[in-house]
Amino acid sequence: MTATGGKGDVGFEAAWDTGDDAAGEGARAAPGAGYPDLPTTAYLVLGVLIVTDESLTAGEIKVRSQHTVGHFYWAPAVSHIRRELARLIEHGMAAERTIHVGRRKMTVYESTARGERALRAWAEALPGDEPVMTKHPLMLKIWLAGDTEPARVLEAIDRYLDTVQKSIDELQWAQSRGRELGLLDDPRSRYPQAVTMYTLRSLYAEMANIRQLRDDIDWNMGDAYQKYADHPKTSVRRRVRPEPGTEPAEDG
Amino acid sequence: MTATGGKGDVGFEAAWDTGDDAAGEGARAAPGAGYPDLPTTAYLVLGVLIVTDESLTAGEIKVRSQHTVGHFYWAPAVSHIRRELARLIEHGMAAERTIHVGRRKMTVYESTARGERALRAWAEALPGDEPVMTKHPLMLKIWLAGDTEPARVLEAIDRYLDTVQKSIDELQWAQSRGRELGLLDDPRSRYPQAVTMYTLRSLYAEMANIRQLRDDIDWNMGDAYQKYADHPKTSVRRRVRPEPGTEPAEDG
Numbered sequence: 001m002t003a004t005g006g007k008g009d010v011g012f013e014a015a016w017d018t019g020d021d022a023a024g025e026g027a028r029a030a031p032g033a034g035y036p037d038l039p040t041t042a043y044l045v046l047g048v049l050i051v052t053d054e055s056l057t058a059g060e061i062k063v064r065s066q067h068t069v070g071h072f073y074w075a076p077a078v079s080h081i082r083r084e085l086a087r088l089i090e091h092g093m094a095a096e097r098t099i100h101v102g103r104r105k106m107t108v109y110e111s112t113a114r115g116e117r118a119l120r121a122w123a124e125a126l127p128g129d130e131p132v133m134t135k136h137p138l139m140l141k142i143w144l145a146g147d148t149e150p151a152r153v154l155e156a157i158d159r160y161l162d163t164v165q166k167s168i169d170e171l172q173w174a175q176s177r178g179r180e181l182g183l184l185d186d187p188r189s190r191y192p193q194a195v196t197m198y199t200l201r202s203l204y205a206e207m208a209n210i211r212q213l214r215d216d217i218d219w220n221m222g223d224a225y226q227k228y229a230d231h232p233k234t235s236v237r238r239r240v241r242p243e244p245g246t247e248p249a250e251d252g
Numbered sequence: 253m254t255a256t257g258g259k260g261d262v263g264f265e266a267a268w269d270t271g272d273d274a275a276g277e278g279a280r281a282a283p284g285a286g287y288p289d290l291p292t293t294a295y296l297v298l299g300v301l302i303v304t305d306e307s308l309t310a311g312e313i314k315v316r317s318q319h320t321v322g323h324f325y326w327a328p329a330v331s332h333i334r335r336e337l338a339r340l341i342e343h344g345m346a347a348e349r350t351i352h353v354g355r356r357k358m359t360v361y362e363s364t365a366r367g368e369r370a371l372r373a374w375a376e377a378l379p380g381d382e383p384v385m386t387k388h389p390l391m392l393k394i395w396l397a398g399d400t401e402p403a404r405v406l407e408a409i410d411r412y413l414d415t416v417q418k419s420i421d422e423l424q425w426a427q428s429r430g431r432e433l434g435l436l437d438d439p440r441s442r443y444p445q446a447v448t449m450y451t452l453r454s455l456y457a458e459m460a461n462i463r464q465l466r467d468d469i470d471w472n473m474g475d476a477y478q479k480y481a482d483h484p485k486t487s488v489r490r491r492v493r494p495e496p497g498t499e500p501a502e503d504g
């Protein structure tokens with residue numbers, strides 16, 4: 001964040017905050033359920049430990065988050081993950097242990113049975129029917145493009161298409177890796193796997209959708225039409241219809 | 253925000269903040285361009301005034317935002333819109349005037365020429381190739397569903413499908429209204445119109461995608477398969493292939 005940009009953004013953050021709260025309140029286990037009132041990110045970190053069913057370092061949690069929940073919700077930074085892990089441990093919802101890999105010592109984290117119960121209660125309380133919150137910077141740019149040259153807009157679209165392709169590649173890589181490790185057949189991975197397949201279809205649909213947007217802009221506002229100046233143009237002969245009431249009566 | 257939920261969410265907000273900043277820094281006009289360093293929401297409000305080309309009350313700006321930028325970026329609350337309008341007026345980027353509708357006095361807002369130049373500079377500086385930020389509460393719920401009964405997950409999916417349909421209906425309504433008012437043919441509406449068409453296709457694609465997810469969950473985890481218990485099941489006769497090396501040599 002730039003020093004000058006700070007104050008101005010407060011309102012904007014506050015609004016996301018509001019949206020987040022709306023989701024968050026429903027998301028929290030009912031008071032008295034015996035579980036602490038933790039932020040969404042704590043449950044995301046716990047969810048990664050539980051869904052992957054692994055002992056993970058904080059850095060590994062970050063990578064796993066990017067390949068999973070990052071595609072449809074949010075992948076926290078490592079520093080943020082460490083903060084939430086401390087909180088989860090404090091509440092007995094996760095445990096840490098030190099392992100030795102060669103000469104290196106590493107701290108790995110695992111969920112506890114209490115953590116698994118807490119996550120279940122939290123996830124079940126999620127209504128899940130709230131609208132999706134989307135911030136699509138490219139659409140904002142195009143929506144506000146005014147009299148910008150189409151060529152400049154098309155450039156931005158092409159760069160964005162590259163980022164979509166990169167997301168598809170990463171997800172396909174993660175799927176291949178999961179197949180290689182035999183993780184996809186685990187009955188416990190059915191729900192996460194259904195979500196991954198949804199995410200992948202979304203990315204391909206976005207690719208197709210953006211490609212049409214690109215062509216629409218090129219043909220409607222750019223010079224793609226002019227490029228076909230020597231394309232044979234037949235004349236259009238609209239059919240002449242008789243005036244109402246003057247048609248011959250139909251037989252039978 | 254609940255009093256108890258406050259502290260815990262700080263980190264999560266801060267992360268969205270970071271994402272926002274990443275977009276925001278690129279988004280801001282270069283220093284020295286002569287325009288003030290305003291938050292994204294100020295430019296969204298200004299963009300609504302410019303794209304609609306209307307004199308609007310704060311309440312009308314909110315409704316227009318919901319039907320436009322709200323679908324792909326963010327629709328601020330009226331109180332927030334008022335705050336940004338005050339800022340825009342202070343910087344000479346918007347103007348207010350009082351109109352009389354019957355006996356009622358209303359304050360309406362319009363963009364100024366300076367505001368239009370500032371918005372153009374701001375929008376052109378947007379890179380537009382940043383990844384989309386998506387928070388999809390339903391996917392989070394399903395991803396974390398663990399051993400939840402499929403029937404409960406399907407219920408949440410059905411409620412969400414209703415919200416997608418509602419968004420489609422609203423956008424179709426707004427399109428019909430624009431057609432009725434002859435706004436769609438205005439050459440200045442070409443970029444915004446291309447974005448609206450993209451948004452509409454996105455919503456229909458989401459509908460189709462979620463329906464497949466629903467069926468995948470029902471058939472893979474639910475009792476849809478059992479419902480077809482009396483469906484004739486032919487036996488599967490896998491073809492027997494000769495052992496490698498025992499096939500007769502191919503002719504010619």
